[in-house]
Amino acid sequence: MFIFATPTGVYLDMKIIPEENKHVLGLKLPTDPRWVDLTQISIADILTDHAYCEQKAALTCISLIQTYSECYELVRELSPVVTEEWGHFRTVLAELDKRNLPLGIQRKDLYVNELKKFELKPGARKERLAERLVMFALIEARSCERFRLLSLYVPDDDLKVFYHKFMVAEAGHYRLMIELAGLYSTPDKVEQRWQEYLAYEAEIMQNLEVRGDRIH
Ligand SMILES: [Fe+2]
Ligand SMILES: [Fe+2]
DSSP: OOOEETTTTOOOOOOOOTTTTTTGGGOEEEEEETHHHTTOOOHHHHHHHHHHHHHHHHHHHHHHHHHTTTOHHHHHHHHHHHHHHHHHHHHHHHHHTTOOOOOOOOOOOHHHOOOOOOOOOSSSHHHHHHHHHHHHHHHHHHHHHHHHHHHOSSSSHHHHHHHHHHHHHHHHHHHHHHHHHHSSSSSHEEEEEEHHHHHHHHHHHHHHHHOTTTOO
């Protein structure tokens, strides 16, 4: 896998996704351009929400490892991601510390709660795992898109670099979750479900209030 980013686009698997292409990472609806400005009203709020997103990503990986301990590749691939996501949490915490800010209170994750309503619970255990991985991939993809916007448009140069690192990491996680889903289902089924999730997620994004105190 080959991933890097430049000011003109995110490169995934050698395929350039230009900035003007609204289907970044396959997402059907680009983030409202007003969102980055809104995040700058309270850096404390956006950092707090970001910190909890990283915690939840680590917890999701741990939960998948515990629930599907028989899945060799899953356990081996997700174990280092737990460490990485927890490292992300600590990086955000350090950013709060720099500003003498507390961690703050965790808020309801409306975006993820809406996504969960779309989750299928197929009878076959591995299919259920693939479904969870596809949803996880989508959350990573949307996070990546949002970190990219922050890395490009926040006024603070240090924060630009800060968000750029997250963008690259979450792009890698998105690819990994899709690949793992293909292992436990079939690539065709994963592709079909991915497209269904993308369409559903676009509706969520259209209906969710644009808020500067949320990563999603
Ligand atoms: Fe992360
Ligand atoms: Fe991630």
